[in-house]
Amino acid sequence: MTMKPYVLTQTEYVNNEELNYPFEERGLQFGDGVYEVVRIYDGEYYLMDEHVERLYRSAEAIKIEVPFEKAELYQKLNQLLEMNQVTGDAKMYLQITRGSAPRDHVFPEGVVANLYAYVKDVPRKLEPMREGVSVITHPDIRWELCYIKSLNLLPNVMAKQEAKEQGSFEAILHKEGKVTECSSANAYLVKDGTIYTHPATKNILHGCVRMRIEEFCQKLDIPFKEIPFTLEHIQEADEMFLSSSTAEVMPITQVDGEFIADGEPGVITRLLQQAYEQDAGIPEYRSIFETVVRPGLEEYKPHADAN
Known part of the structure; x- marks a missing residue:
């Protein structure tokens, strides 16, 4: 599976080799986050609405605020495909965690959620x-x-x-x-x-x-x-x-x-x-x-x- 070069984060698009988060990150240390995997056929998302709705439901259930409104998230994820010139069968992985903060079981205050999304070529089985x-x-x-x-x-x-x-x-x-x-x-x-x-x-x-x-x-x-x-x-x-x-x-x-x-x-x-x-x-x-x-x-x- 070939990973595409551009990754969406909560602030910008970066090259996947430049993606970096502090080691005190809630997803790494607590599994404190949610994710989605969306199938792509011929460069188009499949069941995108269903995945986005479930993402927001999951985030709400564990009290994480998604850093984008739904309309903006759609726009950014579509741009992710365009920037990576995706035309074949692939998958998009999207993860949101509570953010980066000193390790403590209690939710940190004033911390912005971490988000990243990337695309990999994945042929059908x-x-x-x-x-x-x-x-x-x-x-x-x-x-x-x-x-x-x-x-x-x-x-x-x-x-x-x-x-x-x-x-x-x-x-x-x-x-x-x-x-x-x-x-x-x-x-x-x-x-x-x-x-x-x-x-x-x-x-x-x-x-x-x-x-x-x-x-x-x-x-x-x-x-x-x-x-x-x-x-x-x-x-x-x-x-x-x-x-x-x-x-x-x-x-x-x-x-x-x-x-x-x-x-x-x-x-x-x-x-x-x-x-x-x-x-x-x-x-x-x-x-x-x-x-x-x-x-x-x-x-x-x-x-x-x-x-």
């Missing part, structure tokens, strides 16, 4: 989106306010690392057997034509792609139920998938070494992948469906009696 991925299960030991997209990610990091060490793409998190989400994605199970996923409570991140998937389901007449599923339900699943800004709609074909159904990405997952590409404006020649037969998708009809 075409092969795993076509073939599906394996995941592991892992206890969810995170705090109770996961709807805040905070910098406190150590439990997520440990779970993701364990997945990597076991040769898997992700870790499905669960509280006493009830699935919440993944370490860096939302999780879904399909049974008898209906999608099940954990409700958008404070215990999970309210994913921007997750919100769009729910809209896709409404348009495609696919039942979408915010009802938690368990590790036991996974054993009987017809399909599973996960979603995030960088993984898009990713089929899950194995969990803890056991295949989901026949071990192939399911039809509903494919329908949602197709809807995602159309919504994001992915051209036909760059589709993951180059090696997938489309007629089966077009002929598919969700179960009319699914409940």
Whole structure:
């Protein structure tokens, strides 16, 4: 992943080699901040409104004042793309912390929040989106306010690392057997034509792609139920998938070494992948469906009696 040269800060645009903050910085020492990752396709932000709204919600929840009004932030982030001459697929990372101040658990007074945003080239994960991925299960030991997209990610990091060490793409998190989400994605199970996923409570991140998937389901007449599923339900699943800004709609074909159904990405997952590409404006020649037969998708009809 190639990092673009210009970085947006709370005061100016700087070269990434010149970006510098004091070591007594609230994000570094306390994880006292929030962040967003926004997908970019062909030089254009995708789901930008949803990410910006969530950024401000997260900042408000931990009492950080974003140094820009929304309109100004939009303008500056668009300029960031222009200055970096972004024309391909990339991601924009934006972080806001409470600021730089002598280390003290109590909020410092009169300190301006630190902000930086940068862009990296990131190609789409075409092969795993076509073939599906394996995941592991892992206890969810995170705090109770996961709807805040905070910098406190150590439990997520440990779970993701364990997945990597076991040769898997992700870790499905669960509280006493009830699935919440993944370490860096939302999780879904399909049974008898209906999608099940954990409700958008404070215990999970309210994913921007997750919100769009729910809209896709409404348009495609696919039942979408915010009802938690368990590790036991996974054993009987017809399909599973996960979603995030960088993984898009990713089929899950194995969990803890056991295949989901026949071990192939399911039809509903494919329908949602197709809807995602159309919504994001992915051209036909760059589709993951180059090696997938489309007629089966077009002929598919969700179960009319699914409940």
